[in-house]
Amino acid sequence: MTLLSVRNLRVTFPTRQGTFEAVRGVSFDLGRERLGVVGESGSGKSMTGRAILGLVRPPGRVTADRMALEGQSILNLPERRMRKIRGRRISMVMQDPKFSLNPVMTIGDQIVEAYRLHAGGNRAAARQKALDMLAAVQIRDPERVMGAYPHEVSGGMGQRIMIAMMLAPDPEILIADEPTSALDVSVRTEVLNIMDRLVRDRGMGLIFISHDLNLVAQFCDRVLIMYAGRIVETLAARDLHQARHPYTQGLLNSLPRLDAPVGRLPVLQRQDSWRNGDTITESLETEFPGGL
């Protein structure tokens, strides 16, 4: 069954120059898969993630023909009902753990608090769950890390702690917004392995927002390419290098490559037609509704 179904999602902000549309009619389905969302800064990829979680603040407005979590509409729910979904059924990991963790609270207390908020239970059980989660994200000495403050751990460890915290309530969907951009390449692989395992073992749906095309091609199952608030191309991740939209091709070409040296890098020539012109979408429906 499709976990999340989005049709014609729009996010608008009033400005002095008129209405600004950050997201302009985004439609997709998410199954139990790794779905990559790729685009440059300002393309609306993060705003799409925030809109799903109901995190767009007024005066921003979110509209959609449909936004449903397992058949149930979650569009513009009152905050009280949204809080029951956010964190418990749909979680989000942000780019930089430094800004997501509370600096004056130990890591253990933060995970326990987050877990009890969603799952209830007593402190001892929550503490055990927190230790289990830290072990699950490959933290070697969970007892020590539980008592540490965020500034006492490295960036890679901070990001794994965030993932542990987000996953403690066992959400059905994880939205990861540039989860590895602040990390070194060696730590990046570990963090990706953890998320990969969660998708395969728990059947979670993952929305992986990134600007790194090559990484998404290798890590995800399917990729949405966003430009100026719209999805301009949808394709299977393994076919990314056969992308047909000129924007996708331009992005790929502008990357320097170790295996294919060039004298000058091709520069992206932006076309006005990309804003409103034809898009290349094979199918809105996910190829992986029931699992991988």
Added chain:
Amino acid sequence: MLTVDHLNVWFGHHPDRVDAVQDASFSVAQGESFGLVGESGSGKSTILRAIAGLIDTWSGTINVAGRPLTARRRDRAFYKTVQMVFQDPYASLHPRHSVDAVLSETLRLQGMDDIDRRIARLLDDVGLGRGFRFRYPHQLSGGQRQRVAIARALAAEPRLLLLDEPTSALDVSVQAEILNLLADLRAEHGLTYVMVSHDLAVVGHMCDRLAVMQGGRIVEVMEVGALRQGTARQDYTRQLIAASQGYARA
């Protein structure tokens, strides 16, 4: 142009002293482009900052254009030879100084004359055009800001440019524009580059040779050809190359 010999850089005092760079040696020829790569905390940016005079707790020798540097302050002649471009164009420009103010202040500090004409030429050099002269940073995109930062570095007409992750805060399409600009400027002005990056593909594109750093030490100095062919001598370098190729599903 640049020789670094047995460089040690440390922060703090015993027992909390951190040895950020240990016994680093390399040299960069006139007109060459040299890369420093490694993971965060490996000491690559620290080397640049020690050369630029932003850190004074170092030992060893640093020679720039044949002149040895002392640990204390650098003189004006030094900054006429060496300039630096920083990683984050959002943080390295004063938010309330216009492009004109940034460039004219730098030119005046360098004792340049004919400031008006020089600003126009600097803006042309970095591909911004004169229309940008009276804009403020918030009216510029990330790529345009980095162009202003490069123009500011070029204002002193330096011979050696220290580039600390100059494109890692930018989108890939903008990165391509800035890398092309840096390549053009190097050819036109005969500049020497030392470039720090965590992105091996960027260093492979921009540099002739590179040093690979780990835990404050240089583990290997290699030609870019060896990087492309994956014929690194050290295990660590091979791991770094493999990890940078992206993600291989476990």
